[in-house]
Amino acid sequence: MSDLLLKIRDLKIEGRSDETWNPIINGIDVDLKKGEVLGMIGESGAGKSTVGLASMGYTRDGVRISNGSVVFDGVDLVTASAAVKRDLLGKRIAYVAQSAAASFNPAHKLIDQHSEGPVQHGVSSRTDSEQDGMELYRRLRLPNPDEIGFRYPHQVSGGQLQRAMTAMAMACRPDLIIFDEPTTALDVTTQIEVLASIRDIVEQFDTAAIYITHDLAVVAQMADKIKVLLKGDEVEEADTRTMLSSPKEEYTKSLWAVRSFERPAKPAINVKATPVVSIHNVTAAYGTVDVLHDVSFDIHAGRTVAVVGESGSGKSTTARCITGLLPPRIGHIEFDGQQLPLDYKKRDKSQLRQAQMIYQMADTALNPRKSIGETIGRPVEFYMGLTGKEKRKRVDELLAEIELEPTEYFHRLPSELSGGQKQRIGIARALAAEPKFIICDEVTSALDQLVAEGILRLLAKLQDELGLSYMFITHDLATVRSIADEVVVMKDGSVVEQGPKLDMFQPPHHPYTDLLLSSVPEMDPDWLTNLLQERGVDNIGDAAVDKM
């Protein structure tokens, strides 16, 4: 009994909206022993972060713990005074946030923020904790560990910041760390390094942890046991291997099944056919710096070309060149064999109509003041010249096409829709122009897996019905596997490899493609261990990229 570090009983949490308190968490129990790692998974809105923060006795503004107890080493954090909690926070319980870039104070150097906790808690002196910080940076395999702490957060990359934040959480050698989606915002090759570092250091210091994530494959690598949450309720909890091999609940099974969606392979491309879109030797620059180098690929009718690569690889810049937002410095774009003017301002309406875009953040891509009917009606009127009843009829058709009931949704505002529904509106808006070709820029990366799968299925259905061609920009190889026909791999503004999907997932391929593929976490709980053994810790992730 005494080895129980954290005991949460019947935790209920409420959030305030419109002057009333509504339940967010409906009674959750957590038991965590010293040195144990609990993975907490669920979709957005499941309450994972809320529970994670509550296990530190902390709630955000407008949220309150209405019932239950959070007992950490004999102290109930729900009833403890602010001073008692302050003494525990940072010292014995630490937090690692999702976005290290936003959670480091931009005004102070990393090492100052690192030593602040130990000094304020009286755990160690400033010099000692700075020395210790450098040692932790070294253990977390940060480059230049003796120097990196003297930089400001904006001078350090995202993956490095995430590790520096883990080091900061370790500064007082806490008994418990809450990791709140620490790798969600990172590229796969960066993620794998951070995961390896976190797992390593948690084991070294025998720290207990709650690891919050929506990514099952990630949690499989990190956790001893897994708890699944759905809308504030616990679905089930079991040790990691049991949970992966034999989940009991239907919801858990459905989460596990998402990755099984895969389109059947299409017949090979007719090489003689004119591609819908053809990118010829495009080199483009922001200012005087070239960011794309001699990029060429074709997109054929009715097919999906997935453009994959990490942030900064030039995927979105290629899309900007195709749409004419960024005229290429060298090279050109052909559409149905016709060369397009490089600048979108010089393209006529029919040329503009042919290439439409769907964006990553449906939230910001929709005008919050315009109803759904207006948002979709605008391109219907602009491109197709329909007005009045004809326009309404067409908008209704489009809404039906994206599987939303027209009468119910026509007058709604974006704020009255869920994330997945907003993305569907983005699709309808692109379809309104009746294009042959749509660029999908990370359209599923902001969505939960089940919702994302729905969007992918919808896009596949529309492709079959309307013969659309897609350029599908993504960093998620699971998505590529499920929807792509051809794959283009980009790195540092160049195409490193391209070909049919089946070939891309079969060895041998370019070392970078190989690295990307091998960095995607798999559901096997031994995956990370095996990979580290196979390759060695210095040959994974960014370190390996740098060697290329």
Add this chain to the structure above:
Amino acid sequence: MAGLSKIILQRLLLGIATLFAVSIIIFIAVNALPGDFAQSILGQGATPEAVAAIRDQLGLNASPVTRYLKWLGGALQGDLGVPMSQALFQSFAGASTGGDVITVFDQIVPRLKNTLFLAGVSAAIAVPLAVTLGILTALYRNTAFDKAMNVTTLSAISSPEFFLAYVLILFLAVLNPVFPSLSNIFPGMEFSDRLNKTMLPALTLTLAVTAQMMRMTRAAIINLLASPYIEMARLKGLSPMRVIVKHALPNALAPIITVIALNLAYLVTGVVVVEVVFVYPGIGQLFVDSVKIRDIPVVQACCLIFAAVYILLNLTADILSIVSNPRLRHPK
């Protein structure tokens, strides 16, 4: 740092261009004032001939463009001209007295010094007070203390300055004679004496400017309290005071600096009423007197100084705001 000096140089050039544009506006506006010096000096009964003669003597009959260029040319060389009252006196007394002409410059400098002294004393009280209160109200937001401070400072800013001045005189000069109610300062005074006499006008001005700076400090800090790095600071178990002073304030500096600069400019250019109440010999009084008698060179010079103060302070605020951003101070 090359980027930073480039930005500063840009702002500086922009400031000069603004000042130039303002000089045109000042000239047009001052010349559009109804009535003129000749008319107001000679009074109601003046014959048109006499008025014309004086206008001619003072060069008021030249075309506006010529007069503007002459004024601007002089101002660029530090010569703001001669007050019309002096010019007229001089021409009546003959050229022999030419040696000790009192120029606009001579008239303005001591007054400006007094005004700057008053502004300096007020700022030395008001800025630390406002920022401290801003921090405290942010720390104890939505408590009785916060509300009381907001009500007090808002009442102060909403009352006319002469009223505040008389209230202070009543309490600090009449009922409890702590400070003198007349601020008749003169050159060569002891500093402590001077400070003593400046205290009441300075306190009046403090009451007038504190509210805005305090509320901006409070708002700028509270605005940041929802950001992830503040949450992080709290989750590190830091005291609320440390969270605000060490983690929120450094990132809230830009808007606070801007408001402080605006209020400092007000302390230099907006103090006429306070100067009149306390008979403080500052530039505001000189300005009002000169407008009364349509002494255009003095009015224009005062306007130009006010504009320059505004531009200079805003420029400083801009540069400090930029410098307060570590992204610009420490590029990648």
